[in-house]
Amino acid sequence: MIEEIASTADGNIILNLGPQHPATHGVLHLVITINGETIQKVEPHLGYIHRSIEKMCESLTYRQFIYVTSRMDYLSSHINNHACALCVEKGLQIEIPSRSQVIRVLMDELTRIASHELWWGAMAMDLGAFTPFFHAFREREAINDIMEETCGARLTMNYMVPGGVMQDIHPNFQRRVKEFITLFKSKVGEYNELVTGNIIFQNRMKGVGNLSAADAISFGCTGPTARGSGVSCDIRKLYPYEIYEKLDFEEILESDGDSFARYMVRVREMSQSISIIEQLIDNIPEGDFQAKTKAVLKLPKGEFYQRVETARGDFGVYIVSEGGTTPYRIKYRSPGFSNLSALDHMARGSKLGDLVAMMGTLDLVIPDIDR
Amino acid sequence: MWSFSKISKLIDSWLSVNFSSTWTMVIEMVIAGIAVITLFALLGLVLVLMERRVAAWIQIRLGPNRVGPGGMLQSLADTLKLLVKEGMTPDGADKFLFNLAPFIAMIVAMLLMAPIAFASNFQLWDLNIGVLYVTAISSLMVISILMAGWASNNKYSLMGAMRSGAQIVSYELSAGLSIMSIVVLSGSLNLNEIIQSQADGWWLFKGHIPVVIAFIIFIIAVTAETNRAPFDLAEAESELTAGFHTEYSGMKFALFFLAEYINVFIVCAIGATLFLGGWMPFHIGHWQAFNHVMDFIPSSIWFFGKTFFLIFLIMWFRWTFPRLRIDQLLDLEWKYLLPISMFNILLITLMAILGWHF
Numbered sequence: 001m002i003e004e005i006a007s008t009a010d011g012n013i014i015l016n017l018g019p020q021h022p023a024t025h026g027v028l029h030l031v032i033t034i035n036g037e038t039i040q041k042v043e044p045h046l047g048y049i050h051r052s053i054e055k056m057c058e059s060l061t062y063r064q065f066i067y068v069t070s071r072m073d074y075l076s077s078h079i080n081n082h083a084c085a086l087c088v089e090k091g092l093q094i095e096i097p098s099r100s101q102v103i104r105v106l107m108d109e110l111t112r113i114a115s116h117e118l119w120w121g122a123m124a125m126d127l128g129a130f131t132p133f134f135h136a137f138r139e140r141e142a143i144n145d146i147m148e149e150t151c152g153a154r155l156t157m158n159y160m161v162p163g164g165v166m167q168d169i170h171p172n173f174q175r176r177v178k179e180f181i182t183l184f185k186s187k188v189g190e191y192n193e194l195v196t197g198n199i200i201f202q203n204r205m206k207g208v209g210n211l212s213a214a215d216a217i218s219f220g221c222t223g224p225t226a227r228g229s230g231v232s233c234d235i236r237k238l239y240p241y242e243i244y245e246k247l248d249f250e251e252i253l254e255s256d257g258d259s260f261a262r263y264m265v266r267v268r269e270m271s272q273s274i275s276i277i278e279q280l281i282d283n284i285p286e287g288d289f290q291a292k293t294k295a296v297l298k299l300p301k302g303e304f305y306q307r308v309e310t311a312r313g314d315f316g317v318y319i320v321s322e323g324g325t326t327p328y329r330i331k332y333r334s335p336g337f338s339n340l341s342a343l344d345h346m347a348r349g350s351k352l353g354d355l356v357a358m359m360g361t362l363d364l365v366i367p368d369i370d371r
Numbered sequence: 372m373w374s375f376s377k378i379s380k381l382i383d384s385w386l387s388v389n390f391s392s393t394w395t396m397v398i399e400m401v402i403a404g405i406a407v408i409t410l411f412a413l414l415g416l417v418l419v420l421m422e423r424r425v426a427a428w429i430q431i432r433l434g435p436n437r438v439g440p441g442g443m444l445q446s447l448a449d450t451l452k453l454l455v456k457e458g459m460t461p462d463g464a465d466k467f468l469f470n471l472a473p474f475i476a477m478i479v480a481m482l483l484m485a486p487i488a489f490a491s492n493f494q495l496w497d498l499n500i501g502v503l504y505v506t507a508i509s510s511l512m513v514i515s516i517l518m519a520g521w522a523s524n525n526k527y528s529l530m531g532a533m534r535s536g537a538q539i540v541s542y543e544l545s546a547g548l549s550i551m552s553i554v555v556l557s558g559s560l561n562l563n564e565i566i567q568s569q570a571d572g573w574w575l576f577k578g579h580i581p582v583v584i585a586f587i588i589f590i591i592a593v594t595a596e597t598n599r600a601p602f603d604l605a606e607a608e609s610e611l612t613a614g615f616h617t618e619y620s621g622m623k624f625a626l627f628f629l630a631e632y633i634n635v636f637i638v639c640a641i642g643a644t645l646f647l648g649g650w651m652p653f654h655i656g657h658w659q660a661f662n663h664v665m666d667f668i669p670s671s672i673w674f675f676g677k678t679f680f681l682i683f684l685i686m687w688f689r690w691t692f693p694r695l696r697i698d699q700l701l702d703l704e705w706k707y708l709l710p711i712s713m714f715n716i717l718l719i720t721l722m723a724i725l726g727w728h729f
């Protein structure tokens with residue numbers, strides 16, 4: 001009566017994890033070959049949320065295409081917008097006012113904290129602890145409220161435009177950001193008490209999902225995933241854009257290369273972002289929030305590339321222009337896609353429960369992988 | 372001391388006057404059965420609501436607060452929803468076993484209710500091997516889970532069931548050894564006599580550190596045995612979607628759900644009976660005045676107070692800790708808990724022989 005369970009010739013079971021699964025945080029489909037609980041092979045199948053964003057962008061003007069990029073990595077929408085705006089500005093060769101530069105960096109770092117907060121909660125949830133998710137959301141809500149006040153949106157921001165930002169910051173912005181810094185500093189200890197220091201959590205994370213520095217480079221991993229393996233790859237340090245070179249912050253590196261190292265990189269990065277915000281929040285220069293630009297933007301013929309550091313890693317925008325009002329070709333280099341490619345290498349030989357933990361530490365956002 | 376014995380004696384005498392002895396027994400059994408089913412349903416509703424409120428309190432949110440006063444009727448509404456939902460049976464499933472499994476889970480949980488003393492002189496079945504009965508019947512729980520996992524014809528269910536099998540069988544050992552330590556101290560397998568032996572103080576306080584260790588091991592082991600987080604590998608939402616009950620819906624799922632909560636209640640009741648004196652009020656040695664004051668609190672309040680305290684403890688675990696991995700789970704049992712409890716029971720036996728406890 002029971003049908004034969006699909007298995008390979010050597011007795012391994014093939015298990016479909018996703019596209020509907022609580023641990024994949026979206027529509028990622030992993031085809032796993034398992035022997036009992038031990039993983040033999042992981043094959044990610046993509047395409048469930050492919051929306052042809054790159055093709056769509058090719059038929060939109062240089063002002064319009066930025067809005068679509070908010071829908072890619074929806075947790076770093078400010079930073080995606082930022083990369084596109086920078087790339088267009090590079091083509092137009094315009095200088096933007098220093099006020100808008102500072103506002104952009106502030107928004108980027110707030111986004112980074114919000115993204116890491118959500119990741120922290122989801123990471124703990126992948127390991128079966130539900131409570132941290134709600135604690136993380138308490139702080140994330142504060143950031144979202146700040147964003148909502150200034151740019152009117154909570155997720156798809158569309159705030160950065162070629163030439164600066166769409167509108168000036170709200171009068172309450174500085175006060176509320178300072179309130180948030182106080183709130184965050186009072187709560188960050190809770191994070192370590194609840195999750196980082198927990199013995200079960202450490203046992204689950206330490207020594208699993210090993211990724212050596214050489215492997216991290218060969219898989220093209222960037223962001224906290226690579227920095228957990230000791231690869232220095234922070235675009236803000238290596239190829240500084242906006243005002244990052246004038247700021248005092250450190251690139252977080254961990255050398256272990258296991259899940260716990262990647263976890264610690266992100267937790268420590270939140271504090272670094274807070275320190276960047278602290279340096280800037282009282283020093284927002286007066287002036288225009290947007291440079292004067294033409295109503296219709298036309299990029300000169302040529303190729304333009306701009307990379308930024310999102311919460312997940314190196315995000316690149318490549319524009320090929322034929323001189324018209326719309327790009328001839330657009331290509332996005334998204335961090336999630338390369339980071340996911342390391343999953344099979346990391347997961348082989350470990351247990352099914354650890355696969356979920358590893359996916360958590362890669363901080364996958366599926367629309368970022370699929371676009 | 373206020374107790375249920377007066378009511379039960381009144382009913383018994385009234386019945387024996389009006390009916391023959393056989394009919395008296397039959398009617399009493401029916402009454403007892405209805406009482407158990409009522410208690411069963413009531414406990415399910417209360418525990419589900421309690422879990423949700425405790426979770427909400429730990430997770431800085433409100434929890435159910437719309438249905439009825441303060442959300443009290445939320446679980447009733449949920450039950451109604453589950454009753455009217457379609458109970459699907461998957462195509463490839465072994466239909467007989469698939470539909471049987473939730474009932475076995477339920478029956479096991481009901482059987483376990485029998486020897487528990489809810490209050491002074493309020494016990495369905497004063498069994499002289501009560502402790503043995505409880506340990507024996509509670510092992511049957513794993514059969515229903517294995518049955519559900521196998522019959523669902525789903526890989527996730529099967530994996531959940533296999534995990535659960537390994538887990539329950541291993542943790543029964545240390546739970547059993549912890550229970551045995553109290554049996555050694557009180558010299559009886561009868562739950563009532565174990566409670567009576569704590570009239571001058573609960574075993575947790577009388578038995579020095581070894582009993583405290585046994586108590587801690589007992590709590591860990593029963594958390595694992597009832598598949599509660601951090602040992603909820605059989606369900607493991609983020610790994611196996613819902614583990615062994617992935618394919619269940621409607622009332623069949625509700626039976627598993629109910630059985631889980633009743634099992635939590637039962638293991639906590641056993642824990643309260645063995646280590647915290649069951650319905651026995653808080654007594655300190657020969658302080659007659661103090662003991663007398665404590666006796667004024669009804670015995671049922673003592674029993675339910677202790678049991679719900681332990682239930683709260685187990686819920687607290689669930690909403691605080693991450694889940695263990697399967698190999699870590701088995702390591703914990705076979706490398707740590709089992710050797711410790713084996714050594715511990717030797718120590719307690721020595722203590723009992725030499726009379727070193729209070």
